[in-house]
Amino acid sequence: MGKGEETRQGILDEALALASQVGVSGLSIGALADKAGMSKSGLFAHFGSKEEMQIAVLREGQQRFVDTVVRPALKSPRGIARLRAILTNWIDWTRRAKLPGGCPMNAAANEFDDQPGPVRDAVEAGLADGRRLLANAVRMAIEAGELRPDTDVDQFVFEFSGIVLVTMQGQRLFREKDASQRALDAFERLVRDYAAPSANA
C-alpha cells in the first residue's frame, strides 16, 4: 500500500467517526482536515470533490459494518441463531466498531432520502445490501426447517429492520438502558410467529 492509500485510509477512519456524530452531510472538509492533522487542500486532493468524499465515507462505513456485524455472525449456525446474532451485533455495531456516534448510513438515509443524486444512490444501495443480506439469512432459516416454508421473507426482513431502527432510536435519542432487551423480546416474538410448527411443538 503506497503512502497515498495509507493516508486516505486514515482520513476515512477519522471521517467515519466524525460522520457518526454529525452526519454525512455535516461533514466539512475543513473540520475533517483538522481532525486528520492536515491541510484542507491536501485532504481535498484525495477525493476531488466533497460528494466523492461522502460516498467514500459511506463505502467505508459499509465495509466496517460487514466486518463488525456480518462476518462475526457467520460463526453462528445457519437459521434462527444466526439471525439472532445479526440482531445483537447490529444494534450496537457502532460501539463495537469504536465509532463515537450512531450509524452513519442510517443517518445519511434520513438526510438524503429527499435529495436525489449520487450520494442518495449510494445510501440506498448500501441499505438495500443490508436487506438483501438479511433476506438470505432468513431463507437459510427456512431451509433449515426453523421457519415455516411459506414465510414471507420480505415481510420478515421488514419487521426485523423495524426492530433495528427503533432500537437504535431508543439507545441514541432516548438513552434507554433496556432497548436491546426490548429488541430481543421483539425478535423472539417475531420468530415465534414465523416458526415452523415442528420446531417448538
Next chain:
Amino acid sequence: MGKGEETRQGILDEALALASQVGVSGLSIGALADKAGMSKSGLFAHFGSKEEMQIAVLREGQQRFVDTVVRPALKSPRGIARLRAILTNWIDWTRRAKLPGGCPMNAAANEFDDQPGPVRDAVEAGLADGRRLLANAVRMAIEAGELRPDTDVDQFVFEFSGIVLVTMQGQRLFREKDASQRALDAFERLVRDYAAPSANA
C-alpha cells in the same frame, strides 16, 4: 393576531416544508428567507437566533402532527381500532400535512441525537410525547378488553414505533409501493400476539 404573528406563522409554514426535505439542521436563514420572500434580517428578527428558529420549527411540526394524526384518530373508537387509525395516519402524515418531504422530527432525531443542546432536548421531548400518546392509546385498548391485561405497554409501543420507522424508510428511501401494506400486516401480527383471548377466540 397581529401582523407579526401572522408572518411568523407563514415563515414557520415554509420552514416546515423546507425542513421536511433538507432537515432541521439543513435549514439556513438565507434559503428560508428566499422561500418566504423576505430579507434575512427581517426573518431573523422573529426568532433571535438560528437555534430558536429550529426549536420553533420542531414545535410547529409537533402541532401539525397532532392535527394530522392524533386528532383525526380520536374519531375511531378506543381500542385496537384507534391504534390502527393512528398507524395509518402516522405512516403518511407528511403527505396529509402537505409537506413535500419526510417527517422533520424524525430527521432531526437522527441529526441531533449525538449533539447535546436545546435542539436535541426539543426533539427528545417531542418524540417522547408521541410515545406517551401511544402508550395511552394502548392502555385504553387494554381497558376495553381488547388487549391482554398483562400487556407490556412500553414493549408494545416500542414495537409499534419500529413499524412506523421502517415504514417511513421504506416509503422515502426505497420508494416501496407496498410499505404501508406491510405496516398493516405487521400491526395485525402485533395485536394478534397481544390480543385478549376472549376477543377473537
Next chain:
DNA sequence: TGATTTATAGCACGAACGTTCGTTTTTAGT
C-alpha cells in the same frame, strides 16, 4: 544518488453562513 512521479501545503477565490446595526417602511392606537 538522481530523476520523476506523487503527495501535501499555502494561498486565494466567490459564495453562503449566522448575526448585528441603523434606517426605513408599515402597522396600531388616538
Next chain:
DNA sequence: ACTAAAAACGAACGTTCGTGCTATAAATCA
C-alpha cells in the same frame, strides 16, 4: 391625521464553506 411602536430592510461583519491553482516536500524507481 398624527404619533408611537412594531416590523422589515439593506448593508456589512467575521467566519466557514467547497474548490481551484502553484509551489514545495516526500516517496518511488532507475
